[in-house]
Every structure is written in structure tokens, then in C-alpha cells.
Amino acid sequence: MTFKSIKTKLMALSFLLLTIPLIILGWMSYEQSRTSLDDAGETNLKNSVEFTLLMIDHLNEEVEKGTLDRAEAEERVKVAILGEKQSDGTRPLNENIKIGEEGYIFILDNEGTSLAQPNIEGQNTWELEDSNGVKFVQNMIKTGNEGGGITYYDFPHPDNDSQIVPWIAYSKTDPNWGWTVSSSTYMSDFNQAANHILLFVSITVGVTLLIGLFIIWLLSNSIARPIGIVTEHMNRLAKGDLTQEELTLKSKDETGRLAQAMNHLQTNLKDMISSVADTSSRLTTHSQTLNQSASEVRTGSDQVAVTMQELASGSETQASHSSDLAYNMSAFTTVVEQANEKGQxxxxxxxxxxxxxxxxxxxxxxxxxxxxxxxxxxxxxxxxxxxxxxxxxxxxxxxxxxxxxxxxxxxxxxxxxxxxxxxxxxxxxxxxxxxxxxxxxxxxxxxxxxxxxxxxxxxxxxxxxxxxxxxxxxxxxxxxxxxxxxxxxxxxxxxxxxxxxxxxxxxxxxxxxxxxxxxxxxxxxxxxxxxSEESAAGIEQSSASIQQTSSSMEEVAASSDELAQLAEQLNELVKQFKL
CATH class of the missing domain: 1.10.287.950 (Methyl-accepting chemotaxis protein)
Structure with a gap:
């Protein structure tokens, strides 16, 4: 595709003006949705941990009153967040506590031992590392002891151990029993809705671009076609053809006004060429008369030049005397000013x-x-x-x-x-x-x-x-x-x-x-x-001007001859136009 025509340039520019805002708007919508979903997911993790801590506080009050045994209270917490312990030592996920698709709540002590966990309850996880070498269990316990916070780490997907995905966990330590309660899930749980939004935005942008391209093609044709007609008419005028019929365009926009301006140009140009042809004929006659008048003016200018030269000599003498008087008066003024200063x-x-x-x-x-x-x-x-x-x-x-x-x-x-x-x-x-x-x-x-x-x-x-x-x-x-x-x-x-x-x-x-x-x-x-000096200079300039006038009149005479020749050439040029 070349960009030599207005149609191509208009289509390219309009496509860019349509595409860039749509892409930016779609990307911003996706990013804003993803950020909002991430914030909502973190809030969900935090709320599940806070709910568990409230339950521990309530059961601890029962333990302190003596109405409940400590071990029984701990088991109630584990059953509430996960479920009853199975014969193989595992616990099921509590369907009533929804943390994403695969998320769950688990409990650690300060040594990293898993106190409540679906698969590895009772095991020490202190030295567990993710694929980047980060000991995320230690980070969870540290964050929980510091008042609670988020921990990010990479861990296998629940459905595919070979697939490492980003996980997020919120941890906080219970002040009563010293447990670190954590709630975790993988990050993609939060972003699934954002991915749907991204797909919807992409489809919308594509459809909008197709419709926009069709509309742009129609508009470009409506602008480029009249300009092409005007261009062809202009080329004929450039060749001297003034016999063309006037352009008739139905458009009322700039292209229509351009056609009207072209019609006015053709009419004015035809009138001007006719006027130039008439003027060139008269110019030949006047140039001969001008040549005769220039000779008479040159003779009078020579006489005036002699008189002006005499006036210039007298003015120079007067200016010289005035300068001497000004110098003497300046010295006198200086002495008077000094006397005035001494008197003061x-x-x-x-x-x-x-x-x-x-x-x-x-x-x-x-x-x-x-x-x-x-x-x-x-x-x-x-x-x-x-x-x-x-x-x-x-x-x-x-x-x-x-x-x-x-x-x-x-x-x-x-x-x-x-x-x-x-x-x-x-x-x-x-x-x-x-x-x-x-x-x-x-x-x-x-x-x-x-x-x-x-x-x-x-x-x-x-x-x-x-x-x-x-x-x-x-x-x-x-x-x-x-x-x-x-x-x-x-x-x-x-x-x-x-x-x-x-x-x-x-x-x-x-x-x-x-x-x-x-x-x-x-x-x-x-x-x-x-x-006096200006007068002398003016007279000298006038004298010089008279002399220049005399010389100029000679040039005028010569120019009038050339003018007659140019008038003939102008007549030849006018004959090239078709009137």
C-alpha cells in the first residue's frame, strides 16, 4: 500500500485514530478488572482468617471457663475450617468455605508443623521452598507474628503437580494458642473473570474495527473522488484550455466549494487574458509616446541640474559659517556654565x-x-x-x-x-x-x-x-x-x-x-x-537626483523600446490560450 493518494492517507489515519483508543480502553478495562478482582480475593483470604481467629477466641473463652477441654476446642476449629479427620490422616475441604476454586485454610505452629492441613497434617514444613528457593512457610509465620500480611510463592497446581503456578496466602498469628492461621489459593482463581472480560473486549474491538473500516472507506471515497475531478480540470487549465464547461458537484462541503472556486478561477482567468491582450496592444502605442516624452524631460533636467549645483555651493558656505558660530557659542556656554558652578x-x-x-x-x-x-x-x-x-x-x-x-x-x-x-x-x-x-x-x-x-x-x-x-x-x-x-x-x-x-x-x-x-x-x-547642513545636503541630493533623473530618462527611453518588444511577445503568449 502506498500513501501517495488522499484516500489512502485518510483511511490509514482514521484507522489509527480508531484502533489506538480502542486498544488502550480495552487494556485499561482489563487491568482495572484484574486489580479489583485481586483486591477482592485478598479481602476474601483475610476475612476467612479473621473468621477463624474469632472462632478461636470464642472457644478459648470456653476453655478458660472450664466448660470445654483445650484439645476438643482445637479439634472443633480444625473441623470447622476443613472437616473431620479421615482414617488415612487427611481432611476434606469444607464446601461451605469457598476460597477460589482450590483454596483452603490451614494452621501452623511457630516451628512450622502443620496442625491442620488437607494432606500433610502433622508434618513439619519449616524448610519447604518454592521453585525460586523461597522458604514460604517461614515467611508466613513471620508475617503472621508481625500482625498479619500477604505472602506470595510459586507452588504446583492442585490438578497438575508438574504445573507451577503463583499462589497467594494471608497469614495471622492467634495470640491465645500461638497458631498461625493461613488462607491460600492460586492467583489465577482471582483472574478468571478478568480473562473473560479480556476476551469480550477483544471481540468488541475487532467488530468495531471492521465496521469502522467500512465507514472510513465510504468517507474516503466521498472526499477523494471530487478532488480527482477538480485535479483533472486543473490540469486542462494549466495547458491553456479555457473553453471547458464549469464543474457541477452536488457536494456542499470543502470539495464543493473547491469546485466553485475552480469555476471562478476559470472565468477570471478568461477575462484577465482577454484584458491582457487588449492592454498589450495599447502598450505598444504608449511606449512610442513615452520614448518621445523622455527625450524632452531629459533636456529640462540638465538645465535644472546646473541651477541646483549653484544653490548647493551657497548652502555649503552658509552651513560652514553656522558651524563656526555654533562652535564659538558652545565654548561661550561652557565658560558661562563654569562661572555659574563657581558662583553656586x-x-x-x-x-x-x-x-x-x-x-x-x-x-x-x-x-x-x-x-x-x-x-x-x-x-x-x-x-x-x-x-x-x-x-x-x-x-x-x-x-x-x-x-x-x-x-x-x-x-x-x-x-x-x-x-x-x-x-x-x-x-x-x-x-x-x-x-x-x-x-x-x-x-x-x-x-x-x-x-x-x-x-x-x-x-x-x-x-x-x-x-x-x-x-x-x-x-x-x-x-x-x-x-x-x-x-x-x-x-x-x-x-x-x-x-x-x-x-x-x-x-x-x-x-x-x-x-x-x-x-x-x-x-x-x-x-x-x-x-543649513541638511539644506545643503538636500540641495546636493536634489542635484544628484536631477542628474539621476536625466540618466533615468535615458534609461526610460531605452526601456520604452524594450517595452514595445515585450508587448509583442505578450501578444504571442496570449494567442496560446483558447478563448
């Missing part, structure tokens, strides 16, 4: 000086206030020291009074001692008292002497401090006067700087305005220079 810098510096002067004025005012405070404090200190000197002099007077009293007391004590000596034995006690009084008077005299020296020292130091404070007071007065003068000077400087800042700001504003106007003038001059 001076303005900023003046503002900084004004700020510093204001700060200095504030500091001097603060210093003047502090000097006034110091002046007041020193004045008070002088007054207090003078008062201290006055008090010390009063203390000196009191000390002299005390000294006189002490001297008199000493003299009186001496007289009292003399009188006591005259009195003899009777005046002895009075003599002792007089002696004590004399000693006290001497001590007072000594103390008064020390106080006198201290007071004299205080007076001396007070005089010295008074002199120092007087000198300091005079210096403070001088400092206050100088600071006041400095404050006045700062006030004058501040006012002068404010005036200077105002003038500098005015100068800076004028410079900025000059810079702005200079920039505008520079821009205008550049525009004039640019326009």
Missing part, C-alpha cells in the same frame, strides 16, 4: 560661613552669660572672704580677752597658794586647789597662744585670698568687656555675611539665567547649523 560654590561656601558665624555668635553670647555669672560669683566670694577676715579679727579680740582672764586667773591662783601657805596645815587643801587652778590657767594660756597663731595664719591667708580674688575680679571684668566687644564684632560680621550671601545669591541667579539663555542660544545655533 561661592554661594554654598558663604552659607557655610554664615552658619559658622551664627554658631560663633551663639557661643560668644553663651560665654558672655557665663562671664557675667563668674563675675557675680567672684564678687560674692570677695564679700564672703572680707566677712571671714572681719570674723577672724573678732576671734583675735576674744582670744586676747581669754588670755587676759587666764593671766589674771594664774595670778589669783598664785596669791591663793601664798595665802594657803600662810595658813599652814589648815590651808593645805586650798593650796592643792589653787595649784590645779594655776595649772589650768597655764594650759589655757598655752592654748590661747596656739589659737592666736592659727587665727593670725587665717588672717594672713584671708588677706592673700582677698587680694587674689580682687585681681581675679578685675580680670573677669576685663574679660566680660572684651567678650561683649567680641559679641558686637560677631554681630557686625554676621550682618556683613548676610549681605554678602544675598549679593552672591543674586549673582548666582543672574549667572544661572545667563547659562540657561546661552544654552538656548547654543541649541538654536546648532539647529540653524544642522538645518
Amino acid at each position: 560654590l561661592i554661594y554654598d561656601t558663604s552659607n557655610q560661613m554664615l552658619d559658622m558665624t551664627t554658631q560663633g555668635k551663639t557661643l560668644m553670647t553663651h560665654s558672655s552669660n557665663q562671664m557675667s555669672q563668674i563675675h557675680k560669683i567672684v564678687q560674692e566670694a570677695v564679700q564672703k572672704v572680707s566677712g571671714l577676715d572681719h570674723r577672724s579679727k573678732e576671734v583675735s579680740k576674744l582670744v586676747y580677752v581669754i588670755k587676759d582672764i587666764a593671766d589674771q586667773t594664774n595670778l589669783l591662783a598664785l596669791n591663793a597658794a601664798i595665802e594657803a601657805a600662810r595658813a599652814g596645815e589648815h590651808g593645805r587643801g586650798f593650796a592643792v586647789v589653787a595649784d590645779e587652778v594655776r595649772q589650768l590657767a597655764e594650759q589655757v594660756t598655752a592654748s590661747v597662744t596656739d589659737i592666736t597663731q592659727i587665727v593670725d595664719g587665717i588672717q594672713t591667708e584671708t588677706l592673700s585670698v582677698t587680694d587674689s580674688l580682687q585681681l581675679g575680679y578685675q580680670e573677669v571684668e576685663k574679660g566680660s568687656e572684651e567678650i561683649n566687644e567680641t559679641v558686637k564684632t560677631f554681630n557686625h560680621i554676621d550682618q556683613a555675611l548676610k549681605d554678602m550671601v544675598d549679593r552672591v545669591q543674586e549673582i548666582s541667579s543672574n549667572l544661572a539665567e545667563i547659562a540657561t539663555n546661552s544654552q538656548k542660544m547654543h541649541t538654536s545655533i546648532e539647529e540653524i547649523a544642522s538645518i
Whole structure:
């Protein structure tokens, strides 16, 4: 089969679009059914094990109550899941417990001994392996002890020992007796219904494909046949046959519209060829007239070219002068901008000086206030020291009074001692008292002497401090006067700087305005220079265009001759069509 025709391509594409979704849908249905059946089978295995464990729990309660013997309870479980033990040691499958076609429930202990099994009850199956070497009995016991789970293994089919098939088992350990209860069957038990579904889906897909192919063949014919008719008509048009009858297709779809478009094409092409034949005849006549007009235009173009050359020379001179003026104006603008920047810098510096002067004025005012405070404090200190000197002099007077009293007391004590000596034995006690009084008077005299020296020292130091404070007071007065003068000077400087800042700001504003106007003038001059250059270039281009026009007119004359020849050739080509 080749794919050169539309019919073949449509059939192949439609077949693929029909086949692929059907196959995918059928396979997904089969997989979903198989998965659902597997889940249902696992649930069946689990439910059978859970039912057995519930039965063990119930019988164990009877054993614990003492109403049932343990061995009898175990046998009841075995009979319930399988059946009565036969004379040959086997047990039949319980028909009431359906686990697939060949599935059954069996019981193991933790050592792998089969406690309930149709054929090998009492045997140890701990080391049993499947065809892959997996010890599935150990896996069942391990899974059961871990809370229950699924075990997969390969084992002979019940009806054919030589056929190894996949098996599935659910195991769970009973906490009462330590039994591992397992329920198993081979996997194909779960998938038999899915295989029936797969067969049904396959048949459905096959029938659908056959019906679809027939419908696709009909549709492909309905599309390909009209296209073939249109193709044949198109080939005749390509050979120049415009005498064919119009296509008549009953189809209203794209093929019908294609036939209508072909009919319109034939009609328009016939009209166009007729028009071209008429036009080519007139073209021959007009080409001769064009040749004569081209000669006249060429003569006028030569005269215009000379005039444009003179205009171009004058425009170049004007553009040169404008460029020089623009260059000089640019330099002037640069100088003005620099002056403007310097003026702004001076303005900023003046503002900084004004700020510093204001700060200095504030500091001097603060210093003047502090000097006034110091002046007041020193004045008070002088007054207090003078008062201290006055008090010390009063203390000196009191000390002299005390000294006189002490001297008199000493003299009186001496007289009292003399009188006591005259009195003899009777005046002895009075003599002792007089002696004590004399000693006290001497001590007072000594103390008064020390106080006198201290007071004299205080007076001396007070005089010295008074002199120092007087000198300091005079210096403070001088400092206050100088600071006041400095404050006045700062006030004058501040006012002068404010005036200077105002003038500098005015100068800076004028410079900025000059810079702005200079920039505008520079821009205008550049525009004039640019326009002059463009004008010169335009005139040169116009001159060149006139020259090119002259050359072109020569070419037009030559082309008109060629056009006449082409018109003749066109007439020959038109004659090939059948109108």
C-alpha cells in the first residue's frame, strides 16, 4: 500500500485514530478488572482468617471457663475450617468455605508443623521452598507474628503437580494458642473473570474495527473522488484550455466549494487574458509616446541640474559659517556654565560661613552669660572672704580677752597658794586647789597662744585670698568687656555675611539665567547649523537626483523600446490560450 493518494492517507489515519483508543480502553478495562478482582480475593483470604481467629477466641473463652477441654476446642476449629479427620490422616475441604476454586485454610505452629492441613497434617514444613528457593512457610509465620500480611510463592497446581503456578496466602498469628492461621489459593482463581472480560473486549474491538473500516472507506471515497475531478480540470487549465464547461458537484462541503472556486478561477482567468491582450496592444502605442516624452524631460533636467549645483555651493558656505558660530557659542556656554558652578560654590561656601558665624555668635553670647555669672560669683566670694577676715579679727579680740582672764586667773591662783601657805596645815587643801587652778590657767594660756597663731595664719591667708580674688575680679571684668566687644564684632560680621550671601545669591541667579539663555542660544545655533547642513545636503541630493533623473530618462527611453518588444511577445503568449 502506498500513501501517495488522499484516500489512502485518510483511511490509514482514521484507522489509527480508531484502533489506538480502542486498544488502550480495552487494556485499561482489563487491568482495572484484574486489580479489583485481586483486591477482592485478598479481602476474601483475610476475612476467612479473621473468621477463624474469632472462632478461636470464642472457644478459648470456653476453655478458660472450664466448660470445654483445650484439645476438643482445637479439634472443633480444625473441623470447622476443613472437616473431620479421615482414617488415612487427611481432611476434606469444607464446601461451605469457598476460597477460589482450590483454596483452603490451614494452621501452623511457630516451628512450622502443620496442625491442620488437607494432606500433610502433622508434618513439619519449616524448610519447604518454592521453585525460586523461597522458604514460604517461614515467611508466613513471620508475617503472621508481625500482625498479619500477604505472602506470595510459586507452588504446583492442585490438578497438575508438574504445573507451577503463583499462589497467594494471608497469614495471622492467634495470640491465645500461638497458631498461625493461613488462607491460600492460586492467583489465577482471582483472574478468571478478568480473562473473560479480556476476551469480550477483544471481540468488541475487532467488530468495531471492521465496521469502522467500512465507514472510513465510504468517507474516503466521498472526499477523494471530487478532488480527482477538480485535479483533472486543473490540469486542462494549466495547458491553456479555457473553453471547458464549469464543474457541477452536488457536494456542499470543502470539495464543493473547491469546485466553485475552480469555476471562478476559470472565468477570471478568461477575462484577465482577454484584458491582457487588449492592454498589450495599447502598450505598444504608449511606449512610442513615452520614448518621445523622455527625450524632452531629459533636456529640462540638465538645465535644472546646473541651477541646483549653484544653490548647493551657497548652502555649503552658509552651513560652514553656522558651524563656526555654533562652535564659538558652545565654548561661550561652557565658560558661562563654569562661572555659574563657581558662583553656586561661592554661594554654598558663604552659607557655610554664615552658619559658622551664627554658631560663633551663639557661643560668644553663651560665654558672655557665663562671664557675667563668674563675675557675680567672684564678687560674692570677695564679700564672703572680707566677712571671714572681719570674723577672724573678732576671734583675735576674744582670744586676747581669754588670755587676759587666764593671766589674771594664774595670778589669783598664785596669791591663793601664798595665802594657803600662810595658813599652814589648815590651808593645805586650798593650796592643792589653787595649784590645779594655776595649772589650768597655764594650759589655757598655752592654748590661747596656739589659737592666736592659727587665727593670725587665717588672717594672713584671708588677706592673700582677698587680694587674689580682687585681681581675679578685675580680670573677669576685663574679660566680660572684651567678650561683649567680641559679641558686637560677631554681630557686625554676621550682618556683613548676610549681605554678602544675598549679593552672591543674586549673582548666582543672574549667572544661572545667563547659562540657561546661552544654552538656548547654543541649541538654536546648532539647529540653524544642522538645518543649513541638511539644506545643503538636500540641495546636493536634489542635484544628484536631477542628474539621476536625466540618466533615468535615458534609461526610460531605452526601456520604452524594450517595452514595445515585450508587448509583442505578450501578444504571442496570449494567442496560446483558447478563448
